Amino acid sequence: MDFTTSPDYDTQKFKCPYCFFEMTHKDVLFRANTGFTAEELEEEDDSGFTMVSSNADRRKDQDLEIKRLFRRYDDESSFSSDKKLDEPLIDFWKSCGGSSGYVNADPKWDYPHIDPKDQSTFQQMIRMDTQAGGQTPGPDGFVRDSDGFILRVFDRFSNSALPMTRLCPHCHNPLPLPDYGKFPVIFIGVVGITSAGKTVYINQVLTHFTTFMYHSGYVLGPAALNVNKNEVVRQNAPLPSSTDDKVMRRPLAASLHREDDPSRGITIVFYDIAGENCVPPDENLPPDTKQKKLDRQAIIGQFISHCDGLIFLIDPNQVPVFSQSDEPGSYS
Known part of the structure; x- marks a missing residue:
């Protein structure tokens, strides 16, 4: 990554944080x-029917054709014939x-x-x-x-x-920041076995992210660091539960601008990787369930392979050599 030369944005490529497709x-x-449902467009089409065509009618037809370009997508479970x-x-x-x-x-x-x-x-x-x-x-x-x-x-x-x-033009997922791709992107994965505390760790890092930037030479620019309301760490309240391994967590991102030159910076992308997806699936699972888990693990493997850095979190109580010891300093 070159942080010194002036970029040519027309040729500077960056990766989608979901599928890692490269683009400019x-x-x-x-x-x-703005989007129009198929029903809204059909109603407007029916309301404009006349036997005699006029200039106003033709303009309305032209407007309707443009509005059709703004038709919203249907849910995949839709029964619509169109x-x-x-x-x-x-x-x-x-x-x-x-x-x-x-x-x-x-x-x-x-x-x-x-x-x-x-x-x-x-x-x-x-x-x-x-x-x-x-x-x-x-x-x-x-x-x-x-x-x-x-x-x-x-x-x-x-x-x-x-x-x-x-x-992203390849997978159609939203790029997390309005200026995503302007600066070099650093991907960081947070990995650990189930209940190691990844979600709590990321929650606290993001909550205090601005504070961490003090005296770093960077200031926080656009950021997508929204924490799920069910995962907020509160005093005298239970900690958030384990990450759901069935649904991929959306990446979190922030742009850091240099204090002396806001046109320069970096973008950091965080992945919260469910611990359940880091272990082999149970051999006793039904074939369909097992295959879905293997497919998710393939996606997670892709994330990890593209990461510039990995943070491994370990709860000592989950490591037998520590959890089974009877006395401090004794690891029998």
């Missing part, structure tokens, strides 16, 4: 902030917990995507005649920061002041 800032998808599915997202989560892995954690998972590579739809789905927060689209439709990194586009039907989510 021009490759990402953008999630629109079902629109986000296949890459569904395929990724098949081995990582199923639809609960994205439906519960990502409220706008079904909103439409704006793909800069699809020029037949890109120009129809964005707005060029607007600005928000001092940001203005360039001639190519992209909104860049002061350093030239692409942050977003403005979609045609939404309030430009709303933040926009960027998506």
